[in-house]
Amino acid sequence: MEKVTFTTANQSKLIGYWYQGVNDTAVILSHGFVSNKTSSNRFTRIAERYNQLGFTVLTFDFGGCGESPDAVITLNQFIADLEAAKRFTRSRGYQKLMLYGHSLGGLVTLNALDDDVLAVVLTGPVTGSVPFKEISQLDDEQKASLEEKGFYYEILPNDPWREKMCVSQSLVDTFENVNQDKLWRDVKMPVLIIHGTQAEEKVLKQSSERVKDILPEGSRMVIIEGADHGFFEQFDDIERMVVKWLIAHTRHNARTFTTV
Numbered sequence: 001m002e003k004v005t006f007t008t009a010n011q012s013k014l015i016g017y018w019y020q021g022v023n024d025t026a027v028i029l030s031h032g033f034v035s036n037k038t039s040s041n042r043f044t045r046i047a048e049r050y051n052q053l054g055f056t057v058l059t060f061d062f063g064g065c066g067e068s069p070d071a072v073i074t075l076n077q078f079i080a081d082l083e084a085a086k087r088f089t090r091s092r093g094y095q096k097l098m099l100y101g102h103s104l105g106g107l108v109t110l111n112a113l114d115d116d117v118l119a120v121v122l123t124g125p126v127t128g129s130v131p132f133k134e135i136s137q138l139d140d141e142q143k144a145s146l147e148e149k150g151f152y153y154e155i156l157p158n159d160p161w162r163e164k165m166c167v168s169q170s171l172v173d174t175f176e177n178v179n180q181d182k183l184w185r186d187v188k189m190p191v192l193i194i195h196g197t198q199a200e201e202k203v204l205k206q207s208s209e210r211v212k213d214i215l216p217e218g219s220r221m222v223i224i225e226g227a228d229h230g231f232f233e234q235f236d237d238i239e240r241m242v243v244k245w246l247i248a249h250t251r252h253n254a255r256t257f258t259t260v
Contacts, residue, residue, distance in 0.1 A: 001018065001019050001047075002018040002019075002020065003015070003016075003018075006060075006084060006085065006087075006088035008063070008080055008081055008084040009080055009083070009084065010080070012068070012069055012071070012081075013069065014061060014062070014063060014068045014069075014081060014084060014085070015037070015060065015061050015066065015067040016037060016060030016085065016088075017037055017047065017060070018056070018057075018092075019048070019050070019051040019056060019057040019058075021050075021053075021054045021055045021056035022054045023054040023055050023056070023250070024094070024095075024096055025056075025094070025097070025098060026055065026056040026057065026058065026089045026092075026096070026097055026098075027055055027056070027058070027097070027099070027246065028058045028082070028099055028100070029043045029047060029057065029059045029060075029100045029101075029102075029105075030062075030078075030082055030085075030099070030100065030102070030105030030106075030108050030109050031043060031061075031062070031102060032102045032103025032104045032124070033103055033135060034136075034156060035065065035103070035105075036061050036065050036066030036067075036159060036160075036161060037061045037066050038059070038066075039102055040158070040230070040232075042231070042238075043102075045235070045239060046239065049239055049243055050246060055246065056089075056092075056094060058085060058089055060081075060085050061161075062077070062078050062081045063077055063078075064165050064166060065162070065165060066159070066162065067161045068081075070166070072166045072167075073165060073166060073167050073168055074168050074171050074174070075107065075108070075111070075171055075174040076170075078104070079108055079111045082099075082109065083112055095116055096116060096250075097116055097117050097118065098118050098119050098246060098250070099112070099113070099117055099120050099121070100120070100121040100123075101120070101121070101122050101123075101125060102123045102125070103123075103124050103125065105125075106125020106126055106127065107125060107126040107127070107174075107178065110122075110183055110187065111183070113188075113189065117189055118189060118249055119189050119192070119249035120189060120190070120191045120192070121191075121242050121246075122192065122194070123194045123238060123242075124194070124196065124201060124204055124231065125193060125204065125208065126175065126207070127178075127180065127184075127193070127204075127208045127211060128178050128180035128183070128207035128208070128210060128211070129177055129207065130175055130178075130200075130204060130207055131175075131176060132175045134200045134203045134204075135175055135200060136154065138152065146169055146172065150168065151167060151168050152167055153166055153167070180211060184211050184214060184215075187216055189216060190216055190217070190219050190220075190249055191216060191219045191220075192219070192220050192222070192241070192245045193208050193215075193221045193222070194222045194231075194241065195208060195223050195227075196224050196225075196226070196227025196229065196231060196234070197223060197224070197225050197226060198226060198228040198229075201227065201228055201229050208221065209221075218249075222241065224237065224238075
């Protein structure tokens with residue numbers, strides 16, 4: 001694994017982990033809200049597993065997250081960051097991409113698709129409008145800051161790189177005002193959507209179920225009973241599913257592959 005730095009269109013430098021493979025397809029992982037490039041070790045596991053199969057993988061910190069520079073977080077900024085990650089990956093010789101997004105990273109991914117994306121994996125994704133209160137419970141101080149300043153701080157007690165992140169009113173509004181029809185109109189590649197049934201997954205699942213009849217050919221929606229938004233207890237199952245999906249939607253065999 002190589003620690004890398006790449007530059008966005010506005011000259012911000014983002015930090016990522018690059019797992020060099022031997023195949024001609026690269027996978028870019030986009031983390032969720034109040035998270036970072038390891039996604040509480042979930043992305044580390046997925047990246048290492050994909051890399052064992054010969055695929056190159058990039059995980060990275062969006063601006064304002066992890067080791068990347070401070071930023072007031074908006075959806076447009078996250079989308080621009082993912083576009084920068086794609087340019088960086090292409091600059092290293094990869095023209096075939098697969099994208100993997102968790103939670104908010106799923107919404108970002110759906111806004112950053114183009115013709116060289118072979119397939120998509122979304123775990124616990126935001127695929128349509130959801131009440132922000134289902135995503136984060138703000139205290140009185142955070143609510144006041146949002147009203148008076150247009151942003152608030154999420155405290156990150158378990159993040160190894162930063163104590164807090166700055167969330168914009170724009171991002172709060174984004175969760176609640178996703179144009180689902182427009183978002184999915186141009187999605188042409190197969191999409192694997194995985195949801196749970198507990199806590200915020202109830203609302204996120206309901207939102208995704210509204211598009212199940214218009215998903216592109218070859219897509220699949222999986223509901224894991226009893227899983228919450230972290231999927232920690234079910235992550236062995238998640239890993240098996242996303243590995244099979246990667247193999248099935250690339251045009252070559254993996255370097256090494258055993259039945260999972």
